[in-house]
Amino acid sequence: MRLGFFSLLLLGVTTTFSLDANPLFLPEYEREVKLTFPSEEAAETAKLELLPLPEGKVFAFSTRWDDSNPKHVRMAELLAKHGFKATFFLCAANQKFYDDTLPQLIRRGHSIGNHTLNHPNLATLIPNEVARQILRNRVEYESRTDQTINSFVLPYCAYKNATDSLCPLRIGEALHRSGELGSPEYFQELEKEYGMPEGSWGTSRLFGIDDRHPSAEAFDRAIVERTKNMKPGEVRHATLGLHTWQDDAGFETLDKIFTKYANRPDWWYCNENEYNAYRYAQRHTRVEKRVDGRNAVFKLTGPTPAALGSNTPLWAKVSPATADGRTMVKLPHTLPLPEKIDMIVSDGASVVPSKEFPFLAASLVMNVEEDSSIVLTLANRSKRPLTNVTVAFRLPLLFTGEERVPRNDLEMINPEVTRTVSHYFPEHRRTALYQCGPLFAAAEVNFEVDGRPQRLWVCAQSEIPQFAEAVPRDTALALGPLPPGQLTEKLLAAASNPDETLSGWSQLQPGKWVLPYIVRLPKKAGEEVAVALTFRADAVIDSWKLHVPKNNVKGVFLNGKKMENLTIPTPIVTRKGLNRVVVLYNANGGDQMISVTRGSNPNLPVEFVRE
Numbered sequence: 001m002r003l004g005f006f007s008l009l010l011l012g013v014t015t016t017f018s019l020d021a022n023p024l025f026l027p028e029y030e031r032e033v034k035l036t037f038p039s040e041e042a043a044e045t046a047k048l049e050l051l052p053l054p055e056g057k058v059f060a061f062s063t064r065w066d067d068s069n070p071k072h073v074r075m076a077e078l079l080a081k082h083g084f085k086a087t088f089f090l091c092a093a094n095q096k097f098y099d100d101t102l103p104q105l106i107r108r109g110h111s112i113g114n115h116t117l118n119h120p121n122l123a124t125l126i127p128n129e130v131a132r133q134i135l136r137n138r139v140e141y142e143s144r145t146d147q148t149i150n151s152f153v154l155p156y157c158a159y160k161n162a163t164d165s166l167c168p169l170r171i172g173e174a175l176h177r178s179g180e181l182g183s184p185e186y187f188q189e190l191e192k193e194y195g196m197p198e199g200s201w202g203t204s205r206l207f208g209i210d211d212r213h214p215s216a217e218a219f220d221r222a223i224v225e226r227t228k229n230m231k232p233g234e235v236r237h238a239t240l241g242l243h244t245w246q247d248d249a250g251f252e253t254l255d256k257i258f259t260k261y262a263n264r265p266d267w268w269y270c271n272e273n274e275y276n277a278y279r280y281a282q283r284h285t286r287v288e289k290r291v292d293g294r295n296a297v298f299k300l301t302g303p304t305p306a307a308l309g310s311n312t313p314l315w316a317k318v319s320p321a322t323a324d325g326r327t328m329v330k331l332p333h334t335l336p337l338p339e340k341i342d343m344i345v346s347d348g349a350s351v352v353p354s355k356e357f358p359f360l361a362a363s364l365v366m367n368v369e370e371d372s373s374i375v376l377t378l379a380n381r382s383k384r385p386l387t388n389v390t391v392a393f394r395l396p397l398l399f400t401g402e403e404r405v406p407r408n409d410l411e412m413i414n415p416e417v418t419r420t421v422s423h424y425f426p427e428h429r430r431t432a433l434y435q436c437g438p439l440f441a442a443a444e445v446n447f448e449v450d451g452r453p454q455r456l457w458v459c460a461q462s463e464i465p466q467f468a469e470a471v472p473r474d475t476a477l478a479l480g481p482l483p484p485g486q487l488t489e490k491l492l493a494a495a496s497n498p499d500e501t502l503s504g505w506s507q508l509q510p511g512k513w514v515l516p517y518i519v520r521l522p523k524k525a526g527e528e529v530a531v532a533l534t535f536r537a538d539a540v541i542d543s544w545k546l547h548v549p550k551n552n553v554k555g556v557f558l559n560g561k562k563m564e565n566l567t568i569p570t571p572i573v574t575r576k577g578l579n580r581v582v583v584l585y586n587a588n589g590g591d592q593m594i595s596v597t598r599g600s601n602p603n604l605p606v607e608f609v610r611e
Helices: 040-045 072-081 095-105 127-145 167-178 216-228 248-261 272-283 489-495
Strands: 006-014 028-036 047-050 059-066 086-090 111-114 182-185 202-208 237-241 267-269 286-292 295-303 314-319 328-331 341-346 360-367 373-380 386-394 407-413 417-424 437-449 452-464 477-482 518-537 544-547 553-558 570-572 577-593 595-597
Touching: 028 328, 040 286, 040 295, 047 286, 059 072, 059 202, 059 272, 072 086, 072 095, 072 248, 086 095, 095 127, 111 127, 111 272, 127 167, 127 341, 127 437, 127 452, 182 272, 202 216, 202 272, 216 237, 216 248, 272 295, 272 314, 341 360, 360 437, 360 452, 373 386, 373 407, 373 437, 373 452, 407 417, 489 518, 489 553, 489 577, 577 595
Parallel strands: 059 086, 059 237, 059 267, 086 111, 182 202, 202 237, 341 452
Antiparallel strands: 006 028, 028 295, 047 314, 286 295, 314 328, 360 373, 373 417, 386 407, 386 437, 437 452, 477 518, 518 577, 544 570, 544 595, 553 577
16 A cells, blocks of 8 residues: 555554453553544544455465374375465474474465374373373474464364263363464364353364265365355364375365366465464454544554464455455554464573573473472573563463463563563362363463564473372272172172172272273183272262263162162262172273262262271
């Protein structure tokens, strides 16, 4: 645009937030747009409306490719040839992948997404490990690529556990704390399932066309469905995926597909990080106006590019038209993304120097005691000040508080100065579900040197010393393994009487960091093992539930009687005082679920008793 009709002015960063306007409380800044109109009256009535997609596009198209596969390079080249973009959702890989493959995946508009460290089913993990898998992988790939990451996809597309209704909420909380903003998945209600604030989580209508033998006809059908049959207001964003398993013929088919669908003027060919950042900024940027003669000055207050994970410009519709006839304007960000990103893993004993920023050293300490806290130390050893220093603490799910991502603004660290910033938690989650497992925390430190933005991740990791809890995992007793026939129904029914002692039964060794309702069976081919659990009830209760899956189970006994017609879960009637359940298994080894609960979640058991 001609000078005078359009300009952007950076006013500065603000830390004032509105929940409705910025539900994740991302750091914000202000910038101004000055537009000149044909008359003062036109300037008075002028409106600036942020568009849901850039430049009047009506459809956003991206591609998703999972796992750390060297064949991604061929996919990246093919997509770029036709003007398409990819997000490669990676897990931890070997050094050859990092050295040879990864640099080729971040060129020509492609981006990296988060697919967890080791590709586990998150629905089966303890909460602290869920958080570590997500956050650690984000930190690793940001520091390896100098690219910010805001997108995530589920291993195995799995986020639900049939026996644990709260599992999606724990995954959602871990994603919130890690700083992810969206995911291309088959499920369109993830924001609600994850318990995310309204308007905070981006989605896409994911589709596949056979990873090994792609079908052009299947692609055509998917595009028709996603462009012609959308409801008013529905997100117009589709993503092709999932794996780069194609042979030569498969890549030739993709080449023909991309040739056919390239260069469509109403399509936005984006990667997932760009889409998530644009969507969040468009929904959560506030617009105010003042008038100066024929000029309307619009103030935009919204998230910073570093917080969004992309500097994708917003676009806006202007009415009436400006003096030069424009009805649509581009609104570029006026703050840049970090130039370099580095990672430090702290042992807590001393500050560790950064490789990328040798003038900067840091440490991070987690205290998991009564005065739960996290303490960051930053040492500026250079002759230049660090300016615009901000800190975001990204924490394991053990820690609780009003802020899921505590933030601090240090403003400046002068030369040869060491600063410390702490955040204290009045309490942490004190249930067996959270009081175990690996802890991984990271301080996201954004700063500038000579006006050039940088990012340093300062990380700490440890494990909570496991201790016995009043849960099945830590109170189970076992008899056996013994040959079939020795653990008779009469013996087991008698053992399930809580008035009987369990002499000869031994403590079952709990699995390390398993869920509270899990007991780990010994393995001895062809034999059987009985597991006994004693729990307490304050009265006769007919609403508690017993969780024992039928697989591998040869009999269940409760308070002296064998149970028939088991369901999952099975309603039971308790005695006042002590109750006991005994389950007979094949000694096949491995993890088994046993729990008694007031509600439907086996991770929240009633009080079990150590014999």
